[in-house]
Amino acid sequence: KAGVTQTPRYLIKTRGQQVTLSCSPISGHRSVSWYQQTPGQGLQFLFEYFSETQRNKGNFPGRFSGRQFSNSRSEMNVSTLELGDSALYLCASSLGGTSGGGNEQFFGPGTRLTVL
Protein backbone atom coordinates (compact mmCIF):
# COMPACT_ATOMS: atom_id res chain seq x y z
CA LYS A 1 0.00 0.00 0.00
CA ALA A 2 1.45 3.38 -0.98
CA GLY A 3 2.23 5.77 1.84
CA VAL A 4 1.36 9.41 2.31
CA THR A 5 2.78 11.58 -0.45
CA GLN A 6 3.41 15.31 -0.33
CA THR A 7 4.29 17.70 -3.10
CA PRO A 8 6.42 19.60 -3.61
CA ARG A 9 9.21 18.40 -1.34
CA TYR A 10 10.98 21.75 -1.32
CA LEU A 11 9.81 25.31 -1.89
CA ILE A 12 11.47 28.69 -1.75
CA LYS A 13 9.25 31.75 -1.59
CA THR A 14 9.63 35.39 -0.66
CA ARG A 15 7.79 37.35 1.99
CA GLY A 16 4.29 38.37 1.00
CA GLN A 17 3.79 35.55 -1.48
CA GLN A 18 1.38 32.71 -1.00
CA VAL A 19 1.97 28.98 -1.27
CA THR A 20 -0.09 25.83 -1.73
CA LEU A 21 1.06 22.44 -0.51
CA SER A 22 -0.52 19.15 -1.50
CA CYS A 23 -1.02 15.87 0.34
CA SER A 24 -2.32 12.51 -0.88
CA PRO A 25 -3.30 10.20 1.98
CA ILE A 26 -3.00 6.45 2.21
CA SER A 27 -5.74 4.76 0.21
CA GLY A 28 -8.81 4.29 2.39
CA HIS A 29 -7.82 6.95 4.90
CA ARG A 30 -10.40 9.70 5.24
CA SER A 31 -8.67 12.02 7.68
CA VAL A 32 -5.80 14.32 6.81
CA SER A 33 -4.02 16.40 9.42
CA TRP A 34 -1.36 19.06 8.90
CA TYR A 35 1.51 19.86 11.24
CA GLN A 36 4.25 22.45 11.24
CA GLN A 37 7.71 21.54 12.50
CA THR A 38 10.20 24.25 13.45
CA PRO A 39 13.35 24.03 15.57
CA GLY A 40 11.90 26.37 18.18
CA GLN A 41 8.31 25.16 18.44
CA GLY A 42 8.60 21.49 17.58
CA LEU A 43 5.66 19.74 15.93
CA GLN A 44 2.54 21.90 16.07
CA PHE A 45 -0.92 20.88 14.91
CA LEU A 46 -2.43 23.10 12.21
CA PHE A 47 -5.76 21.51 11.30
CA GLU A 48 -7.52 18.29 10.39
CA TYR A 49 -9.90 17.53 7.57
CA PHE A 50 -12.34 14.65 7.47
CA SER A 51 -14.87 14.05 4.70
CA GLU A 52 -14.07 17.43 3.13
CA THR A 53 -14.81 19.30 6.39
CA GLN A 54 -12.42 20.91 8.80
CA ARG A 55 -12.94 18.93 12.00
CA ASN A 56 -10.21 20.33 14.19
CA LYS A 57 -8.06 23.44 14.22
CA GLY A 58 -4.88 24.46 16.00
CA ASN A 59 -3.74 27.89 17.12
CA PHE A 60 -2.50 29.34 13.87
CA PRO A 61 -3.55 32.62 12.22
CA GLY A 62 -6.11 32.75 9.46
CA ARG A 63 -3.33 33.01 6.86
CA PHE A 64 -3.12 29.24 7.19
CA SER A 65 -6.00 27.47 5.52
CA GLY A 66 -6.74 24.15 3.95
CA ARG A 67 -9.26 22.06 2.16
CA GLN A 68 -9.98 18.45 1.37
CA PHE A 69 -11.36 16.99 -1.82
CA SER A 70 -13.81 14.15 -2.32
CA ASN A 71 -10.93 11.71 -2.92
CA SER A 72 -9.49 12.70 0.50
CA ARG A 73 -6.54 14.54 -1.02
CA SER A 74 -5.82 17.74 0.84
CA GLU A 75 -4.20 21.07 0.18
CA MET A 76 -2.82 23.60 2.58
CA ASN A 77 -2.46 27.26 1.72
CA VAL A 78 -0.43 29.94 3.43
CA SER A 79 -1.04 33.51 2.31
CA THR A 80 1.11 36.59 2.88
CA LEU A 81 4.15 34.56 3.83
CA GLU A 82 6.34 35.69 6.71
CA LEU A 83 9.92 34.73 7.49
CA GLY A 84 8.67 32.77 10.51
CA ASP A 85 6.65 30.50 8.25
CA SER A 86 9.84 28.76 7.18
CA ALA A 87 9.35 25.21 8.40
CA LEU A 88 8.80 21.59 7.52
CA TYR A 89 5.10 21.07 6.84
CA LEU A 90 3.94 17.55 7.48
CA CYS A 91 0.75 15.87 6.45
CA ALA A 92 -0.59 12.80 8.22
CA SER A 93 -3.44 10.51 7.28
CA SER A 94 -5.56 8.18 9.35
CA LEU A 95 -8.75 6.18 9.13
CA GLY A 96 -10.59 9.03 10.76
CA GLY A 97 -11.74 7.94 14.20
CA THR A 98 -12.18 10.69 16.75
CA SER A 99 -9.86 9.21 19.32
CA GLY A 100 -6.54 7.51 19.26
CA GLY A 101 -7.34 3.86 19.52
CA GLY A 102 -6.77 2.17 16.18
CA ASN A 103 -6.52 5.57 14.57
CA GLU A 104 -2.80 6.03 14.33
CA GLN A 105 -1.62 8.82 12.06
CA PHE A 106 0.88 8.08 9.31
CA PHE A 107 3.06 10.89 8.09
CA GLY A 108 4.32 11.92 4.69
CA PRO A 109 7.90 13.06 4.06
CA GLY A 110 6.98 16.73 4.43
CA THR A 111 7.42 19.88 2.39
CA ARG A 112 10.37 22.06 3.36
CA LEU A 113 9.27 25.69 2.92
CA THR A 114 11.87 28.45 3.01
CA VAL A 115 10.69 32.05 3.07
CA LEU A 116 13.28 34.65 2.09
Add this chain to the structure above:
Amino acid sequence: DQQVKQNSPSLSVQEGRISILNCDYTNSMFDYFLWYKKYPAEGPTFLISISSIKDKNEDGRFTVFLNKSAKHLSLHIVPSQPGDSAVYFCAASGLIVGGSRLTFGEGTQLTVNP
Protein backbone atom coordinates in the same frame (compact mmCIF):
# COMPACT_ATOMS: atom_id res chain seq x y z
CA ASP B 1 1.86 25.44 27.92
CA GLN B 2 3.83 22.31 27.08
CA GLN B 3 1.41 19.48 27.79
CA VAL B 4 3.77 16.75 26.63
CA LYS B 5 7.39 16.94 27.68
CA GLN B 6 10.48 14.95 26.85
CA ASN B 7 13.06 16.26 29.27
CA SER B 8 16.08 14.55 27.74
CA PRO B 9 17.08 16.16 24.45
CA SER B 10 19.58 13.39 23.77
CA LEU B 11 20.50 9.86 24.80
CA SER B 12 23.53 7.78 23.84
CA VAL B 13 23.51 3.99 24.19
CA GLN B 14 25.82 1.14 23.23
CA GLU B 15 24.66 -1.32 20.59
CA GLY B 16 22.93 -4.33 22.14
CA ARG B 17 21.99 -2.50 25.34
CA ILE B 18 18.59 -1.15 26.34
CA SER B 19 17.45 2.34 25.33
CA ILE B 20 14.88 3.99 27.59
CA LEU B 21 13.18 7.14 26.39
CA ASN B 22 10.92 9.02 28.75
CA CYS B 23 7.91 11.27 28.32
CA ASP B 24 5.70 13.15 30.81
CA TYR B 25 2.33 14.73 30.26
CA THR B 26 0.24 17.12 32.26
CA ASN B 27 -3.27 16.74 30.88
CA SER B 28 -5.06 13.81 32.51
CA MET B 29 -7.65 13.86 29.70
CA PHE B 30 -5.18 12.33 27.26
CA ASP B 31 -6.24 8.73 26.65
CA TYR B 32 -3.98 7.53 23.87
CA PHE B 33 -0.23 7.76 23.51
CA LEU B 34 2.06 7.11 20.58
CA TRP B 35 5.76 7.01 19.82
CA TYR B 36 7.21 8.11 16.51
CA LYS B 37 10.73 7.89 15.13
CA LYS B 38 12.06 10.56 12.80
CA TYR B 39 15.10 10.64 10.55
CA PRO B 40 16.34 13.96 9.13
CA ALA B 41 14.44 15.17 6.06
CA GLU B 42 11.73 12.51 6.54
CA GLY B 43 8.33 12.50 8.17
CA PRO B 44 7.83 10.77 11.54
CA THR B 45 7.34 7.01 11.38
CA PHE B 46 4.79 5.43 13.71
CA LEU B 47 6.39 2.94 16.11
CA ILE B 48 3.99 1.86 18.82
CA SER B 49 0.98 3.13 20.75
CA ILE B 50 -0.83 2.47 24.00
CA SER B 51 -4.29 3.17 25.28
CA SER B 52 -4.81 4.60 28.75
CA ILE B 53 -6.63 1.42 29.77
CA LYS B 54 -3.36 -0.50 29.50
CA ASP B 55 -0.03 -0.12 31.24
CA LYS B 56 2.16 -1.97 28.75
CA ASN B 57 2.26 -2.69 25.04
CA GLU B 58 4.93 -4.68 23.28
CA ASP B 59 5.90 -4.98 19.61
CA GLY B 60 9.10 -6.81 18.85
CA ARG B 61 12.05 -4.88 20.28
CA PHE B 62 9.81 -1.98 21.33
CA THR B 63 7.83 -1.82 24.56
CA VAL B 64 5.88 1.16 25.84
CA PHE B 65 5.00 1.50 29.52
CA LEU B 66 2.34 3.84 30.84
CA ASN B 67 2.08 5.02 34.44
CA LYS B 68 -1.15 7.01 34.60
CA SER B 69 -0.81 8.05 38.23
CA ALA B 70 2.58 9.60 37.47
CA LYS B 71 1.47 10.83 34.02
CA HIS B 72 4.57 9.22 32.61
CA LEU B 73 5.33 6.92 29.74
CA SER B 74 8.51 5.34 28.52
CA LEU B 75 9.71 3.55 25.41
CA HIS B 76 12.13 0.66 25.83
CA ILE B 77 14.17 -0.59 22.89
CA VAL B 78 15.90 -3.92 23.44
CA PRO B 79 18.40 -4.65 22.02
CA SER B 80 19.34 -1.27 20.58
CA GLN B 81 20.77 -1.20 17.07
CA PRO B 82 22.71 1.52 15.22
CA GLY B 83 19.76 1.87 12.80
CA ASP B 84 17.65 2.99 15.76
CA SER B 85 19.59 6.26 15.87
CA ALA B 86 16.97 8.93 15.21
CA VAL B 87 14.83 11.50 16.99
CA TYR B 88 12.01 9.92 18.98
CA PHE B 89 8.79 11.82 19.66
CA CYS B 90 6.08 10.89 22.06
CA ALA B 91 2.60 12.15 21.28
CA ALA B 92 -0.74 12.16 23.04
CA SER B 93 -4.36 12.49 22.06
CA GLY B 94 -7.69 12.41 23.83
CA LEU B 95 -11.32 12.17 22.79
CA ILE B 96 -12.22 15.35 24.69
CA VAL B 97 -8.83 17.00 24.25
CA GLY B 98 -8.90 17.69 20.56
CA GLY B 99 -10.04 14.28 19.34
CA SER B 100 -7.56 12.82 16.90
CA ARG B 101 -5.23 15.83 17.17
CA LEU B 102 -1.76 14.82 18.34
CA THR B 103 0.20 16.84 20.88
CA PHE B 104 3.90 16.15 20.58
CA GLY B 105 6.84 16.32 22.93
CA GLU B 106 10.02 18.09 21.89
CA GLY B 107 11.80 14.90 20.89
CA THR B 108 14.84 12.96 22.11
CA GLN B 109 17.81 12.32 19.86
CA LEU B 110 18.86 8.69 20.34
CA THR B 111 22.35 7.68 19.25
CA VAL B 112 23.23 4.00 19.28
CA ASN B 113 26.97 3.46 19.09
CA PRO B 114 28.37 0.32 17.42
